[in-house]
Amino acid sequence: MKTISPQVDPRRVRALNSVPDRTGPVMYWMSRDQRARHNWALLHACQKANELGQPLEVVFTLAPNFLDAPFRHYDFMFRGLQETESALRALGIPMNVLSGEPGTLLPAYATERRAGAIITDFSPLKLTRSWKTAIAERLECPLYEVDAHNIVPCWLASTKQEFAARTIRPKLHALQETFLTPFPDPEAHYQPSSLISPTVDWSMIADGIRANRSIGPSDALPPGEKAAANRLRQFIARSLQEYAEKRNDPNSGCVSQLSAYLHFGQISAQHVALSVMQSGSSVADRDAFIEELFVRRELSDNFCFYNPDYDTFNGIPAWAKATLADHAEDRRDYRYSLEDFEAGRTHDPLWNAAQKSLVGTGLMHGYLRMYWAKKILEWSASPVTAFETAVLLNDRYALDGRDPNGYTGIAWSVGGLHDRPWFERPVYGKIRYMNASGCARKFDVQRYIREIGRQDTLFPDT
Ligand code: FAD
Ligand code: FO1
Numbered sequence: 001m002k003t004i005s006p007q008v009d010p011r012r013v014r015a016l017n018s019v020p021d022r023t024g025p026v027m028y029w030m031s032r033d034q035r036a037r038h039n040w041a042l043l044h045a046c047q048k049a050n051e052l053g054q055p056l057e058v059v060f061t062l063a064p065n066f067l068d069a070p071f072r073h074y075d076f077m078f079r080g081l082q083e084t085e086s087a088l089r090a091l092g093i094p095m096n097v098l099s100g101e102p103g104t105l106l107p108a109y110a111t112e113r114r115a116g117a118i119i120t121d122f123s124p125l126k127l128t129r130s131w132k133t134a135i136a137e138r139l140e141c142p143l144y145e146v147d148a149h150n151i152v153p154c155w156l157a158s159t160k161q162e163f164a165a166r167t168i169r170p171k172l173h174a175l176q177e178t179f180l181t182p183f184p185d186p187e188a189h190y191q192p193s194s195l196i197s198p199t200v201d202w203s204m205i206a207d208g209i210r211a212n213r214s215i216g217p218s219d220a221l222p223p224g225e226k227a228a229a230n231r232l233r234q235f236i237a238r239s240l241q242e243y244a245e246k247r248n249d250p251n252s253g254c255v256s257q258l259s260a261y262l263h264f265g266q267i268s269a270q271h272v273a274l275s276v277m278q279s280g281s282s283v284a285d286r287d288a289f290i291e292e293l294f295v296r297r298e299l300s301d302n303f304c305f306y307n308p309d310y311d312t313f314n315g316i317p318a319w320a321k322a323t324l325a326d327h328a329e330d331r332r333d334y335r336y337s338l339e340d341f342e343a344g345r346t347h348d349p350l351w352n353a354a355q356k357s358l359v360g361t362g363l364m365h366g367y368l369r370m371y372w373a374k375k376i377l378e379w380s381a382s383p384v385t386a387f388e389t390a391v392l393l394n395d396r397y398a399l400d401g402r403d404p405n406g407y408t409g410i411a412w413s414v415g416g417l418h419d420r421p422w423f424e425r426p427v428y429g430k431i432r433y434m435n436a437s438g439c440a441r442k443f444d445v446q447r448y449i450r451e452i453g454r455q456d457t458l459f460p461d462t
Helices: 040-051 071-090 103-110 125-138 167-177 202-207 225-246 259-263 268-277 283-306 318-326 338-342 349-361 366-378 383-397 404-415 437-442 445-453
Strands: 013-015 027-031 056-060 095-099 117-121 143-146
Touching: 027 040, 027 103, 040 056, 040 225, 040 349, 056 103, 056 445, 071 117, 071 202, 095 202, 103 125, 103 268, 103 437, 167 283, 225 259, 225 268, 225 283, 268 283, 268 383, 318 404, 318 445, 338 349, 338 366, 338 383, 349 366, 349 383, 366 404, 366 437, 437 445
Parallel strands: 027 056, 027 117, 056 095, 117 143
Antiparallel strands: 013 143
């Protein structure tokens, strides 16, 4: 087979230590971008392997506890990884899964294999960054990081935390031409690796996971690269043409439902963007979708990359902290505990239905997510408690949870991040307000509640 060395834009790559390349097998330490197709980190690893004339293998370090992710998420991820392992083998690339703490496992494995270079993908989350910091200095080979998740590499889009979508948008659009490029076709092929690696014993690994099994798999979305590609095809064929007009209507079913696949990297945002732009959709539908997929999503990575408090109340803007403090003593018409919220036990049938959807399927429509979080602010004892409740429930149940988009979405809803001050009112202060009558102007609320009511879910009907 011809070995093609795809050219990965060097601005997508950054060295995490200053160890020079050496002769030895090349490893792609896969974490965020769990896919064989359209993966710049994998393509760079191929490039490096061809340059060094060395075999290539993929390594996945399975952390026993990843931000308290329940079994629902490990199940989705596992099934996706199994499919990716087969796809990699078809390319002549073995995959190995190491169970345990990445910070200790990977250096030992790299030494054992006498790795010549390690390439990993990019995530702005503190946990994965702490792994890389711990590992980078202990490796005897170079560690490179490739932003395979964003269309424009996060560190290139901006060198600071951006104020709002309107400030990052021109920076992203200025670089869109350079980075929103097609992937090499055919994608890199490798000489079958001389590394003889057994296939992964997934059942043994699955038994080792200590995740909370009471939050079981969601059957709302089949996991994996093929299912993700199918979802994209269906979205383009059936729903994209109504996206601009109906994306805020939870009853319309015209959103892509790609976020869980994007979160686990089972599909490339760049490939999604290219596919949408090459479709026959209207400019309005295409632009509305690309605004979310490109600007909003990459603004979230920007926030998490530059603000270490992204997952706490402390990360919200100063004006928002001040206005919420001014209203901290305001009387709350309703006050619910975490248990009340989790069980969907509030006075509001619309909020309860949204919570039921989250618990039962791991999905909640984007428009309702804003309403859901804002009502947690309105009905919690304090804004800090509200922030914590929203993060905990979103990460515990949402299939796309533990994602920069989630922390950013909650900071926007509860703490005015990337938004501006609005008309001042009790409890919210100048944080943008939402209410059920506002929802009723956007969509048929009763129909949404009925539809969710029909869904068999993990907890009894409220
Ligand atoms: P589509 O409308 O089809 O959009 C396509 C893609 O664009 C999405 O998959 C997503 O990657 C991106 N996108 C869309 N809207 C946004 C947005 N507002 N911000 C950033 N990216 C966006 N998204 C997550 O991926 N994980 C989360 O845990 C999450 N939690 C959220 C919590 C709150 C309180 C709020 C307000 C938003 C949250 N979002 C989260 C963002 C957004 O609601 C979801 O990405 C979107 O609803 C996913 O559905 P979809 O894939 O059908 O979206
Ligand atoms: N990434 C890993 O490298 N190893 C894991 O064991 C792992 C588990 C995991 C569980 C739930 C979840 O939502 C994400 C998980 N990820 C894991 C990380 C994920 O693939 C992304 O890298 C991060 O979410 C960063 O966006």
